[in-house]
Amino acid sequence: xxxxxxxxxxxxxxxxxxxxxxxxxxxxxxxxxxxxxxxxxxxxxxxxxxxxxxxxxxxxxxxxxxxxxxxxxxxxxxxxxxxxxxxxxxxxxxxxxxxxxxxxxxxxxxxxxxxxxxxxxxxxxxxxxxxxxxxxxxxxxxxxxxxxxxxxxxxxxxxxxxxxxxxxxxxxxxxxxxxxxxxxxxxxxxxxxxxxxxxxxxxxxxxxxxxxxxxxxxxxxxxxxxxxxxxxxxxxxxxxxxxxxxxxxxxxxxxxxxxxxxxxxxxxxxxxxxxxxxxxxxxxxxxxxxxxxxxxxxxxxxxxxxxxxxxxxxxxxxxxxxxxxxx
Amino acid sequence: xxxxxxxxxxxxxxxxxxxxxxxxxxxxxxxxxxxxxxxxxxxxxxxxxxxxxxxxxxxxxxxxxxxxxxxxxxxxxxxxxxxxxxxxxxxxxxxxxxxxxxxxxxxxxxxxxxxxxxxx
Numbered sequence: 001x002x003x004x005x006x007x008x009x010x011x012x013x014x015x016x017x018x019x020x021x022x023x024x025x026x027x028x029x030x031x032x033x034x035x036x037x038x039x040x041x042x043x044x045x046x047x048x049x050x051x052x053x054x055x056x057x058x059x060x061x062x063x064x065x066x067x068x069x070x071x072x073x074x075x076x077x078x079x080x081x082x083x084x085x086x087x088x089x090x091x092x093x094x095x096x097x098x099x100x101x102x103x104x105x106x107x108x109x110x111x112x113x114x115x116x117x118x119x120x121x122x123x124x125x126x127x128x129x130x131x132x133x134x135x136x137x138x139x140x141x142x143x144x145x146x147x148x149x150x151x152x153x154x155x156x157x158x159x160x161x162x163x164x165x166x167x168x169x170x171x172x173x174x175x176x177x178x179x180x181x182x183x184x185x186x187x188x189x190x191x192x193x194x195x196x197x198x199x200x201x202x203x204x205x206x207x208x209x210x211x212x213x214x215x216x217x218x219x220x221x222x223x224x225x226x227x228x229x230x231x232x233x234x235x236x237x238x239x240x241x242x243x244x245x246x247x248x249x250x251x252x253x254x255x256x257x258x259x260x261x262x263x264x265x266x267x268x269x270x271x272x273x274x275x276x277x278x279x280x281x282x283x284x285x286x287x288x289x290x291x292x293x294x295x296x297x298x299x300x301x302x303x304x305x306x307x308x309x310x311x312x313x314x315x316x317x318x319x320x321x322x323x324x325x326x327x
Numbered sequence: 328x329x330x331x332x333x334x335x336x337x338x339x340x341x342x343x344x345x346x347x348x349x350x351x352x353x354x355x356x357x358x359x360x361x362x363x364x365x366x367x368x369x370x371x372x373x374x375x376x377x378x379x380x381x382x383x384x385x386x387x388x389x390x391x392x393x394x395x396x397x398x399x400x401x402x403x404x405x406x407x408x409x410x411x412x413x414x415x416x417x418x419x420x421x422x423x424x425x426x427x428x429x430x431x432x433x434x435x436x437x438x439x440x441x442x443x444x445x446x447x
Binding site: 028176180235238241302305312313317319322 | 355357361364365367368371401402404405406408409411415421423424425427428429431432435436438439440441442444445
């Protein structure tokens with residue numbers, strides 16, 4: 001299998017005028033939905049490192065095509081937001097499948113390593129501000145060029161999440177309650193922008209000086225920008241560091257300082273809290289979607305099976321936020 | 328039960344121990360990561376066998392006094408909330424939702440930060 005992949009990579013790279021022998025092709029620990037491979041190419045006198053990100057050709061209901069992720073990253077690169085440089089894009093009907101190749105970015109993406117390794121301890125205090133800045137930059141991308149992304153209002157999204165949940169026939173009193181609660185909230189009347197949709201540790205590359213690159217754009221869409229700020233505050237993305245509201249490493253105040261230093265509109269904390277509940281519900285439904293792919297037999301995956309038992313993490317988080325004064 | 332020892336929990340623990348001590352260090356990183364997931368899954372099953380009945384019964388007792396039917400179910404509660412046939416500000420409802428959430432996570436992931444915070 002590795003050999004076939006290596007040949008497909010070689011062919012694709014030569015279209016991009018990158019010649020040389022491919023070696024050290026290894027799978028990396030990625031998300032539950034995509035294959036990630038790292039490899040090296042021996043150029044004339046230099047070794048260059050690349051990443052292949054490859055989808056199965058079957059997207060979940062909220063995800064975009066992998067090749068569209070590449071187009072989007074190229075668009076984001078134009079406004080100098082930190083994203084890896086794309087070197088080649090492949091569509092589903094090509095040999096390499098729905099995928100793209102990008103330059104490898106030095107750093108760490110595994111959340112627990114970023115939070116615990118000594119190497120990143122000086123970066124962590126800077127990270128909330130830097131994330132705020134980067135999220136604000138993403139929100140300034142010109143949306144007219146992004147025809148492959150769907151535009152969704154908060155209510156569109158909420159109803160989509162709810163009907164997805166309903167379709168799995170696993171009634172959850174907590175989710176029913178959350179849906180009614182969210183329907184009653186003010187999400188902020190803000191102009192729609194590009195939304196990354198999954199901005200958090202795991203999807204950013206961190207070095208000892210902080211945020212290096214934003215990856216994993218599969219949940220991108222056009223919508224209310226505050227979603228990205230609420231999402232990274234969800235307890236699901238604090239990786240055990242409960243008291244650090246932003247991503248397990250920072251404070252909301254710093255995230256908003258970074259955001260407001262670039263954004264034209266200024267964000268207040270209450271709106272972020274509402275979006276935090278929304279984001280937690282959204283993650284719960286994404287867990288249901290992933291588990292359903294295993295349960296309905298379309299894939300047999302231990303990760304996807306296991307994630308079905310993470311829905312309860314989002315239920316306890318929402319119960320904490322709505323009833324017990326959680327932050 | 329008519330079955331001999333080792334019981335189901337003993338057997339699952341033996342698998343978990345084997346994967347952890349003999350296999351994890353022998354496989355490449357991306358498979359070691361999957362073995363961690365498998366261990367988590369085994370532990371969920373073990374906890375469900377050991378504590379599942381008690382945790383479910385506790386919720387059902389609370390549920391019975393809240394919705395006053397002979398056979399209360401989680402589905403029935405979900406439907407009452409959906410149709411707003413129960414007062415969403417009812418303190419007993421909120422209390423029940425907290426118990427339900429806590430008891431589920433107690434099996435699924437008792438190391439989860441919110442659960443640990445709430446039981447302190």
